[in-house]
Amino acid sequence: MSELLVAEGISARYRVDADEPPVRAVDDVSIVLHEGESLGIAGESGCGKSTLASVLSLNVHPPLTVTSGRLELAGHRLSLTEPGWRRQAEAMRGKVVALLPQGAMNVLNPTRRVSDFVYDVLQSHMPRISRKEAVERAAERFEQLALPRRALDAYPHQLSGGMRQRVVAVVSTLLDPAVLIADEPTSALDVSSQRALLKLMAGLLERRIIRGIVFITHELALLRAVTHRVAIMYAGQVVEVGPTEDVLFRSAHPYTKALMDATIVLETGTRRQRIETIGGAPPSLMAPPPGCRFHPRCPVAMPVCSRETPPVVTVGAGRTAACWWVAERMQQAAAPAGAGAAGGAGPGAGAGEAEAVGEGHDTRAASQ
Numbered sequence: 001m002s003e004l005l006v007a008e009g010i011s012a013r014y015r016v017d018a019d020e021p022p023v024r025a026v027d028d029v030s031i032v033l034h035e036g037e038s039l040g041i042a043g044e045s046g047c048g049k050s051t052l053a054s055v056l057s058l059n060v061h062p063p064l065t066v067t068s069g070r071l072e073l074a075g076h077r078l079s080l081t082e083p084g085w086r087r088q089a090e091a092m093r094g095k096v097v098a099l100l101p102q103g104a105m106n107v108l109n110p111t112r113r114v115s116d117f118v119y120d121v122l123q124s125h126m127p128r129i130s131r132k133e134a135v136e137r138a139a140e141r142f143e144q145l146a147l148p149r150r151a152l153d154a155y156p157h158q159l160s161g162g163m164r165q166r167v168v169a170v171v172s173t174l175l176d177p178a179v180l181i182a183d184e185p186t187s188a189l190d191v192s193s194q195r196a197l198l199k200l201m202a203g204l205l206e207r208r209i210i211r212g213i214v215f216i217t218h219e220l221a222l223l224r225a226v227t228h229r230v231a232i233m234y235a236g237q238v239v240e241v242g243p244t245e246d247v248l249f250r251s252a253h254p255y256t257k258a259l260m261d262a263t264i265v266l267e268t269g270t271r272r273q274r275i276e277t278i279g280g281a282p283p284s285l286m287a288p289p290p291g292c293r294f295h296p297r298c299p300v301a302m303p304v305c306s307r308e309t310p311p312v313v314t315v316g317a318g319r320t321a322a323c324w325w326v327a328e329r330m331q332q333a334a335a336p337a338g339a340g341a342a343g344g345a346g347p348g349a350g351a352g353e354a355e356a357v358g359e360g361h362d363t364r365a366a367s368q
């Protein structure tokens with residue numbers, strides 16, 4: 001499968017106060033989106049998902065800066081720290097990559113019709129397009145995706161929230177971007193509007209209107225519905241990547257397992273959530289812990305985890321996890337029988353496949 005988006009070693013930080021260290025919101029993240037694929041990005045609130053969405057969609061504005069990394073988007077290469085990359089990014093925004101942000105429906109101006117919005121969007125990239133052509137182009141796309149053509153004549157208040165969100169989603173694809181970065185696009189929608197938007201996004205891919213989607217959410221149920229593969233983030237880093245069902249139901253990384261077992265708790269007075277099944281809270285991204293950032297909360301942490309950055313281990317076909325504990329288990333599983341494999345992966349976990357971490361906790365305890 002060919003690669004549509006390749007992000008390598010992306011680090012991005014917010015510097016809000018000169019007297020304080022920057023917030024290292026995304027730190028050395030590498031991901032790949034394949035042609036025709038929907039890739040989910042999940043993790044607790046504050047783990048850097050939206051920041052990564054901003055970088056991947058080339059929407060990087062102060063106080064956010066990119067400190068390292070390379071991006072390849074539909075054959076266009078950008079080195080995000082070289083002078084001139086912003087100009088290049090500006091030319092690609094909307095045309096090569098488009099962002100559907102949280103609460104996108106609110107971009108519609110209440111005093112103007114949807115058709116005015118369509119014209120504004122298209123005209124800003126295609127100064128010569130006539131209003132008639134712009135509206136016709138949108139109408140065709142609406143029909144293709146089973147949205148009523150009459151929505152173009154409506155003012156935003158005449159449409160439901162779900163319809164407004166779908167309208168903005170479709171308008172964001174009018175310049176035929178290769179990649180759509182959808183950042184929590186279904187948040188604040190009721191269940192039936194969520195379903196309709198997910199169907200619309202699947203339609204965009206199936207009809208090859210777009211060639212790939214990065215779908216950001218903290219709702220794990222949605223990942224199953226829309227994504228082929230998923231990357232799990234913790235404290236600004238990717239900890240596990242693989243096919244969605246494998247990552248969610250046969251998690252390799254202790255954090256993914258915790259996330260799957262979690263009761264997500266909304267913290268009073270904020271829109272942040274934390275996981276209740278494991279103690280502690282995610283670290284401050286101004287001063288993340290050394291080694292593995294999850295080690296202070298990890299039920300299977302080893303001494304090395306607090307000292308050294310974990311290796312990225314292949315745990316199956318197209319699956320990786322960044323974890324010392326997983327690395328040790330893979331090594332044990334690969335060792336010949338009787339060669340000190342006590343406490344290694346259990347039955348069914350061959351050299352190329354780590355077993356789900358849930359059972360692994362018990363196995364490891366037995367080996368100590």
Ligand SMILES: Nc1ncnc2c1ncn2[C@@H]1O[C@H](COP(=O)(O)OP(=O)(O)OP(=O)(O)O)[C@@H](O)[C@H]1O
Nearest residue numbers: 014016023025044045046047048049050051052285
């Ligand atoms: N404009 C900003 N200025 C300073 N820090 C920011 C800003 N936006 C985000 N951050 C910080 O960057 C870190 C990552 O935030 P980000 O919004 O990317 O996470 P997230 O996983 O998308 O969270 P959520 O699910 O709540 O949107 C957090 O520590 C957050 O407080």
